Amino acid sequence: MADVIETAPTKGPLIYRQSIFTRVTHWVWAICLFFLLLSGLQIFNAHPSLYIGQQSGFEFENAVLEIYAVNTDDGPRGKTKLFGQEFDTSGVLGMSGTEQRPAFRGFPAALTIPSFQDLATGRVVHFFFAWTFVLTMFVWFMASFINGHIRRDIVVTPNDIRGVPKDIKDHATLKFRHGRSYGPLQKLSYFGVFFILFPLIILTGLTMSPGIDSAWPWLLDVFGGRQTARTIHFVVMTLLVAFFIIHIIMVVAAGPINELRSMITGWYRASPGTTTEEGEQP
Structure with missing residues (x-):
């Protein structure tokens, strides 16, 4: 009887997928959104x-x-x-x-910063991380525009739209293609976050400030009043939390080690047969 020779599964190449700007801003945003959410609920509790x-x-x-x-x-x-x-x-x-x-x-104490009712401290924490968030967003936009990350991975093209049905099917059956660029669903979700949700949560936050309203009164007209802006702000926060939960689920489903390595070192293990124009190593 002939011996059966087992061969190790072929690995795809390691590709340099995430720039230092994408990685740093990603983790800064994660920290900012955590504190913004919990301090925001502290502020909301003052008038729920x-x-x-x-x-x-x-x-x-x-x-x-x-x-x-x-x-x-x-x-x-x-x-x-x-x-x-x-x-x-x-x-x-x-x-x-x-x-x-x-x-x-x-909201219960476990979901607010600080845990006890303290509106003043909640506002200080919220504003600090809000401006950190805005500064980080500015850095990301500048770097991503220069290095092509926005054009390559965020802007949705007609080909991406046509590929949505297949991408939905692949996600439903957990068949993920690991490549240099993002898939249609990734592009759509990131485009919605970066160009719709992030600007909305920043602008509605500014609309709730009397000082900003005196300088930019048109914000009140755009959002239909301070109370409407507060409601939109809360809804957008809820959508960002939903995005975060789905994001974590997808990271686990697609391979958490590979995904985390990409967002820590920049290197990503692509699917076998993948070719890339930059950063490939065996």
């Missing part, structure tokens, strides 16, 4: 309601989201009202903590 219009409603109803606590026959309960529909969210929203020491606040 969202409205549409120039002002919050007193003699009229214009709230789209309200988080509060009420007394019931069974004791205090946390409630969330979304577009007029009320839900019991005790233990998470409106009322959290233990039965012996309940906390009546919008």
